[in-house]
Amino acid sequence: MDRLMTEVAVLGEQVRSLYRRGIAAFVTNVVNAAILAALLWGEASHDLLGGWFVAIASASVGRFVLHRRYWRAPFVPDDAPRWGRWFAVGSAFSGSAWGLGGFLLFGRGGSTAQLVLPLAIGGMTAAAAGTLSAYFPAFVAFVLPALAGMIARALWVSDSAHLAMGAMFVIYGFALFFVAGVNQRALGDAFRFRFRNEALLGELSGARERLEETNRTLEQRVAERSEALQRQADALREAQRMESIGRLAGGVAHDFNNLLTVVLGNSNDLVADPKTAESARVPLAEIRDAAARGADLVKQLLLFGRRQSARLENLDLNQVVGTTERLLRRLIGAHLTLKVSLYEGPLFIRIDPSQIEQVIINLVTNARDAMSSGGTVAIETEHLAHGRIEDGLDGGEYAVLTVSDTGSGMDSQTRLRVFEPFFTTKGVGQGTGLGLATVYAVVDQSGGKVRVESELQHGSRFRVFLPIAAAPATDVGQVRSVAPSAWRSATVLLVEDDASVRGVAARMLGRGGYQVLIASHAEQALSLAHAHPGPIHVLVSDVVMPGLSGPELAARLRESRPGMSMLFISGYRREHVIPLAEEPESVAFLAKPFVHEDFMARIAELVASATVVEQNASANDAL
Numbered sequence: 001m002d003r004l005m006t007e008v009a010v011l012g013e014q015v016r017s018l019y020r021r022g023i024a025a026f027v028t029n030v031v032n033a034a035i036l037a038a039l040l041w042g043e044a045s046h047d048l049l050g051g052w053f054v055a056i057a058s059a060s061v062g063r064f065v066l067h068r069r070y071w072r073a074p075f076v077p078d079d080a081p082r083w084g085r086w087f088a089v090g091s092a093f094s095g096s097a098w099g100l101g102g103f104l105l106f107g108r109g110g111s112t113a114q115l116v117l118p119l120a121i122g123g124m125t126a127a128a129a130g131t132l133s134a135y136f137p138a139f140v141a142f143v144l145p146a147l148a149g150m151i152a153r154a155l156w157v158s159d160s161a162h163l164a165m166g167a168m169f170v171i172y173g174f175a176l177f178f179v180a181g182v183n184q185r186a187l188g189d190a191f192r193f194r195f196r197n198e199a200l201l202g203e204l205s206g207a208r209e210r211l212e213e214t215n216r217t218l219e220q221r222v223a224e225r226s227e228a229l230q231r232q233a234d235a236l237r238e239a240q241r242m243e244s245i246g247r248l249a250g251g252v253a254h255d256f257n258n259l260l261t262v263v264l265g266n267s268n269d270l271v272a273d274p275k276t277a278e279s280a281r282v283p284l285a286e287i288r289d290a291a292a293r294g295a296d297l298v299k300q301l302l303l304f305g306r307r308q309s310a311r312l313e314n315l316d317l318n319q320v321v322g323t324t325e326r327l328l329r330r331l332i333g334a335h336l337t338l339k340v341s342l343y344e345g346p347l348f349i350r351i352d353p354s355q356i357e358q359v360i361i362n363l364v365t366n367a368r369d370a371m372s373s374g375g376t377v378a379i380e381t382e383h384l385a386h387g388r389i390e391d392g393l394d395g396g397e398y399a400v401l402t403v404s405d406t407g408s409g410m411d412s413q414t415r416l417r418v419f420e421p422f423f424t425t426k427g428v429g430q431g432t433g434l435g436l437a438t439v440y441a442v443v444d445q446s447g448g449k450v451r452v453e454s455e456l457q458h459g460s461r462f463r464v465f466l467p468i469a470a471a472p473a474t475d476v477g478q479v480r481s482v483a484p485s486a487w488r489s490a491t492v493l494l495v496e497d498d499a500s501v502r503g504v505a506a507r508m509l510g511r512g513g514y515q516v517l518i519a520s521h522a523e524q525a526l527s528l529a530h531a532h533p534g535p536i537h538v539l540v541s542d543v544v545m546p547g548l549s550g551p552e553l554a555a556r557l558r559e560s561r562p563g564m565s566m567l568f569i570s571g572y573r574r575e576h577v578i579p580l581a582e583e584p585e586s587v588a589f590l591a592k593p594f595v596h597e598d599f600m601a602r603i604a605e606l607v608a609s610a611t612v613v614e615q616n617a618s619a620n621d622a623l
């Protein structure tokens with residue numbers, strides 16, 4: 001009977017705490033809705049915004065009236081369930097209004113709705129984890145419909161970006177429910193402890209020592225729960241920080257890759273030019289190499305932020321290690337020993353070739369930096385028939401790459417943070433802190449796991465588990481070629497809004513013998529194409545430009561020049577800026593920064609495709 005009475009009193013205090021915090025939630029709902037409506041006023045339907053704001057305001061007014069009635073009524077713990085249910089009903093109306101706004105307004109307006117609406121709903125639901133978690137049904141009644149609208153809208157649109165956003169909102173919702181549940185339990189426990197302490201004080205007024213021990217135990221348990229909540233909040237903030245860094249990396253990459261394209265192109269030209277003085281070749285080569293390292297750094301940032309496209313292939317891990325072995329020996333230097341031990345059979349994995357090479361190089365570089373005074377780096381591959389559950393594997397077959405060293409090793413705190421982005425134990429200017437974070441991102445993106453074992457003064461051992469894939473199919477296709485005379489007569493329309501990149505690409509094409517039509521934007525390109533009397537074999541276009549984008553320009557030109565091939569160049573991911581091509585043989589993509597050899601090879605392939613189309617059309621006309 002005493003326990004039942006305690007639970008009734010706890011529920012009464014929880015509902016009382018709910019109403020005590022409620023006024024802030026009502027005001028916040030109206031203020032945030034007003035700000036959001038004002039921001040979207042120029043982009044969305046006024047009737048829709050007005051109706052939505054009225055719904056939010058009406059729900060808040062109703063909840064405010066309920067709030068006043070509660071505080072004017074006498075406090076009776078037995079009435080707590082009824083007052084709690086009424087508050088949950090009001091929360092459900094308010095949450096449904098936000099969810100309806102998320103479904104109807106997201107994607108209806110411009111970029112403001114795309115950015116601000118998810119932040120507003122995310123902020124409101126995050127705040128609910130604090131203000132409504134005292135009574136869990138009220139929290140569920142608000143958060144569930146509020147998030148459901150955004151998730152339903154993302155699934156309705158169903159492109160990759162919206163599906164990803166919907167998935168993140170689902171994960172976010174689970175996190176909020178977990179945090180709110182912990183808050184609710186902690187608050188309930190705190191009330192229970194209070195009532196129990198009051199009973200103990202009344203019954204054991206003379207037992208001061210036992211009372212002090214009880215209080216110390218209580219303080220310790222509350223501190224432990226507070227620490228757990230703080231760790232969860234820190235983890236959530238860290239996840240949000242990592243997502244922000246990833247978004248920043250994607251935004252910076254385009255402009256930075258434009259700059260690197262210019263540096264790489266011009267330095268390569270000067271190094272290859274026989275007129276360049278010998279005294280200038282070494283510094284020019286250093287400039288070129290520094291630009292290449294900058295490009296690698298951008299790739300690592302994009303890999304970490306999951307904004308780097310992957311070109312998946314079925315590769316033999318042993319062959320990849322063997323191919324990179326000579327580079328690795330130069331990388332570690334003469335003062336270290338490199339030992340390579342490969343599995344006797346092939347180990348096929350499905351991964352981007354450049355990314356698995358980056359994983360190997362980053363692991364070996366990390367081992368090298370841990371052995372400044374000499375030592376041994378060992379690389380091993382093996383076949384794991386059944387992945388162990390304790391390693392986080394699902395029991396399938398895995399190819400295992402192990403990189404170990406005899407260096408200084410790591411303590412337990414360093415091991416816990418070794419894969420964190422921008423965490424490094426090296427001095428200022430000696431490391432980016434992205435090497436092992438990139439390894440983790442690549443392996444995780446490929447469906448694998450990476451594990452580390454290390455002790456101070458006993459070296460480190462990194463093990464990478466990658467799922468076994470099928471052997472690659474033999475490529476029996478024929479390589480298309482075109483005579484050099486066709487190259488010299490080919491015409492390329494170059495469209496690039498960055499003057500420096502445009503100049504580099506034009507010089508490459510000119511030296512290759514192509515006739516080049518140069519435009520700085522899409523409208524100028526359309527005018528040049530209309531005025532040009534002969535065929536245009538290849539369109540080389542930036543993707544993101546003022547006015548018409550590259551794909552939009554290509555669609556316009558294809559109406560009058562159906563046989564024209566297209567090469568899109570960009571610092572963004574292909575799938576973020578170019579839809580799937582209906583004619584893959586005549587449409588190509590080249591990421592910035594690019595070098596002369598890759599650029600000219602793509603042009604030659606596309607000239608071959610366009611020339612074959614032109615020849616077929618001429619034969620049909622002759623018939």
